[in-house]
Amino acid sequence: MRIGLLAEGGYPYATGESALWCERLVRGLGQHQFDLYALGGAGSPRPLPPNARVARPADPGSPEGNATAGSLLERTVFGAHRAARRAHGRRERRRFTDAFHQLALGLCADEGIATGSDDAFATGLYALAELARERGGLPGALRSDDAVRTLESACRAPGARRGAAAAGLPDHLAFVEHLERTLRPLSLDWYTEEALGAADLCHAAAGGTTALPGLLAKRFFGTPLLVTEYGVQLRSHYLDAAGADGSLPLRTLLAALHGRLAAEIYRQAALLTPGNAHTRRWQEKCGADRARIRIVHPGMAADRFAEVGEDEESGDPTTLVWVGRVEPAKDLVALLHAFHEIRAQQPDARLRIVAVPVREPGAGAYLTHCKGLAAQLFPDEATGAHAVGENPVAFEELGGPEAPTLEDTYASGAVVVLSSVVEGFPAGLVEAMFCARATVSTDVGAVVEIIGGTGLVVPPRNPRALADACLALLRDPERRHRLGAAARARALELFTVEQNLAAFRGIYLELLSRAPVRHRPGDGxxxxxxxxxxxxxxxxxxxxxxxxxxxxx
Structure with a gap:
């Protein structure tokens, strides 16, 4: 089977969790041929197995395509369309205006008043795709004065949502720029019988813009679309828009764009495979049919934690361990206040805060704040990057001398704590379960689904409840070991790479068996x-x- 894999983040060029998952999928399903369509890819790709090739790289961040990957393309992404764009005449401009007007009406319509707004958005989207396929790319048209005037007309139309109606010229200009970036895959040269048309199945490793080429491949060639989401991209867009500096009308339009696009992708996908029930609920809220949703938990490598998980005697019985990115969403402030209460009742307790290195600008500000708070809460005992046992709180970095590996970090303590106020799929929690560690977690994201009764769960932003749960496990070794063993058994059953690959192996065959037979040139x-x-x-x-x-x- 030939799989068109639409990779978030530019696999095989990029690194990160998404790229690692794609790597495991491609190498684990060696019986299939993978054509990699790298959105955002730049530089040199990582080595690929024999069953994978880079079909088309493109950088959706630049309207000129990915110049750095030119050796992999017979032409740049947009180079072949420049002449066609210059040749756009009155008829093509009219087609563009009509299509863009439909799309804009679908975005601006108030859901409480108008009906069929999703259909108007989809009609405009596919009409733009047809125009791009026939006459060339759309970046110039989507940023043109015609687009701005058409958007303004849709915002002023009867039944438009109040936020859109209040938009001014700066909002219209900012929105069409964002819209052009979002819809840039429409202008790529992928929609031919030799590219996406040759795939038996399109598998998008994320929703939104990543899945858009697969949506259009289904439209033009009838190729089944499978969408895997291990994070809720729509939720991230909403949060980004809420925290942006733009005006309320601009945020309203941006939220409508990503909401409509997600709804159309969910409606057209042959199958959706969210990574947890939290993501599934978001998909259902956006109109996804529950009958076409199947939860497939992300696979994680369990072998590296086997030695720790099988050693029941490892771990200091008085030490709590926290591992993760130090950022406000992890709520280390609540954890430190909870540990202050724990120390009042169990003076020999220790807390290790092991930070995953982050190279983003300003990432150290929150860590500095937490160290200052720890110094205030424990004024008689210095805190810093020292070995557990010297100080009640130790701030360390993963890969350092005191925490060289994740295995060593989890092995050092008796209880692993998660104190987040926002969480998607808690990968660190699964790692702790592989290590047979009892856990105390806040009830956020997919935590309850992952834990499944093998750990203690408390409300977020509640230091007293967090402290009580930690003390209950520190004082009860038998319960701690029992929960840890149950956690390891659950993780090995549900969250391994092998489980993930087996699920997709069956899904691929199932979708292909339901797809209509297609005869391509040369098939005979x-x-x-x-x-x-x-x-x-x-x-x-x-x-x-x-x-x-x-x-x-």
């Missing part, structure tokens, strides 16, 4: 030659002649 006619024609013998030539309609010799 099925059963044109009888099976016996391939068997050596005196009658083989007669079988070939019979199969081709030629007279017998």
């Amino acid at each position: 006619v099925p059963f044109a030659h009888p099976a016996e024609a391939h068997v050596p013998g005196s009658w083989a030539e007669q079988a070939v002649a019979a199969g081709t309609g030629a007279p017998d010799a």
Whole structure:
């Protein structure tokens, strides 16, 4: 089977959790051929197995495509369309205006008043795609004065939502710029029989813009679309828009754009595979059919944690361990206040805060704040990057001398704590479960689904409840070991790479079996030659002649 893999973040060029998952999928399903369509790819790709190739790289961040990957393309992404764009005449401009007007009406319509707004958005989207496919790319048209005027007209139309109606010229200009970036895959040269048209199945490793090429491949070629989401991209867009500096009308339009696009992708996908029930609920809220949703938990490598998980005696019985990115969403402030209460009742307790290195600008500000708070809460005991046992709180960095690996970090404590106020799929919690560690977690994201009764769960932003749960496990070794063993058994059953690959192996075959048969140029006619024609013998030539309609010799 030929799989068109639409990779978030530019796999095989990028790194990160998404790229790691794609790598495991491609290498684990070696019986299939993967064509990688790298959105955002730049530089040199990582080594690929024999069953994978980079079909088309493109950088959706630049309207000129990915110039750095030119050796992999016969032309740049947009180079072949420049002449066609210059040749756009009155008829094409009219087609663009009509299509863009439909799309804008769908975005601006108030859902409480107008009906069919999703249909108007989809109609405009596919009309723009048809125009791009026939006449060339759309970046210039989507940023043109015609687009701005059309958007303004849709915002002023009867039934437009209040936030859109209040938009001014700066909002219209900012929105069409964002819209052009979001819809840039429409202008890529992927929609041919030799590219996405050659795929038996399109598998998008994320929703939103990443899945857009697969949505159009379904439209043009009938290719089934599978969408895997291990994070809620729509939720991230909403949060980014809420925290942006733009005006309320601009944020309203941006939220409508990503909401409509997500709804259309969910509606057209043959199957959705969210990573947890939290993501599934978001998909259902956006109109996804529950019958076409199947939860497939992300696979994680369990072998590296096997030695720690099988050693029941490892771990200091008085030490709590926290591992993760130090950022406000992790709520280390609540954890430090909870530990202050724990120390009041159990003076020998220790807390290790092991930070995953982050190279983003300003990432150290929150860590500095937390260290200052720890110094205030424990004024008689210095805190810093020292070994557990010297100070009640130790701030360390993963990969350092005190926490060289994740395995060593989890092995050092008796209880692993998660104190987040926002969480998607808690990968660190699964790692702790592989290590047979009892856990105390806040009830956010997919935590309850992952834990499944093998750990203690408390409300977020509640230091007292967090402290009580930690103390209950520190004081009860038998319960701690029992919960840890149950957690390890659950993780090995549900969250391994092998489980993930087995699920997608079956899904691929299922979707292909339901897809209509497609005959491509060069495939030939099925059963044109009888099976016996391939068997050596005196009658083989007669079988070939019979199969081709030629007279017998």
